[in-house]
Amino acid sequence: MPKFAGSQARAIGAEIRRSRDSLGWTLDRLAAATDISRPTLSRIETGVRRPEIDEVASILTALSVTGPAKDRLIRLSRDTGGTWVGIGEAVAQQRSAITAYESEATSIHEFQVSVIPGLLQTTGYVRGLINTSPLGSAERERGFSSRVWRQAVLTRTGLVYRAFIDEAVLLRRIASDPRTMAEQLRTLIRTGEQAERSVRIVPFAAGAYWGCEGAFTLYRLGDEHSVVYQENQGSGVFIEDQSAEIYWSVLENLDNVALSAEESKELISHYLERYEDEV
16 A cells, blocks of 8 residues: 555545546546656556646646636645645545545544444435535535445445444434434444444443544554544544544544444344334
C-alpha cells in the first residue's frame, strides 16, 4: 500500500481521474497534452504525489475543466495543511477522497451516536434520512445513489470493518413505518455475523464515556497511514496520521465499554422484536 500525500491530494487525484475518464483519455494522451510524464500523472491520480499548482492548472486546462470546478481544485492544491476542513461545496470534494479511502483501506472503523453508520444503512433508512433534508429532489437523488453505491465496499475481501453504535441509535426512528427500522436492524445482525465484520453496541448502562461527544470514521491504509473523517451539517474535517492517533485510543475505550458481539446481537434483536410487533 503506497503512502499518500494527504486527503487533499487524494481528492485532487480522484477528480482529475474522473475528468479524464469522462473524456475517454488515456494517461499517455494526457501526458502528451501536458508535458507531464505518465508516471507522474499516475502518482498524482492515485494521491501518492501532491501536485504543484501549475501542474493542476495545466492538467485541468488540457481536460477542458473550467469555471468554478477548476477554481475549486486550484484552491485545494494551495492548501498544504495536515488537517483539511471543508465547508459547503468543499464537502463534495472531500467525498472524492472518502470514496478512495473506502476502496483502498485495509480496515474501516466507524462510531456513531445518532444514526446507523453510512456503510450499514439500508435503502429505506437512507431514504428516510435524506427525506429530512431541505435539498431539492435532484440533489436528494444524487445523495441517495452515492450513499447506496458506496456500500459495495463491504463486499471487498480482506477488508476489516468495525462499527460501534450507541444504543440510542436503535431507538431513533427513521421514517414512520416500523418495517424500515426492522429491516435496518436485521441488516446489523447479518453484518455482525460475517467474517471480518463487527457490530458492537455501547449500552445506556455505560453512562457517559470517552468518545460520546461525536461520531467519526477511521481509515487504516497499510501499516502506517491513518485518516479520520468527521462530518457535521454542511462541513467535514479530515485528520491525518499523528493527529489521528488519539482516535485509536478512543476506539480502544469503545472496545472496553461496548457490549460483546453476542450481547450486541441480543440487544439489537430485542429492539427488532419491538419494531416487528408494530407491523
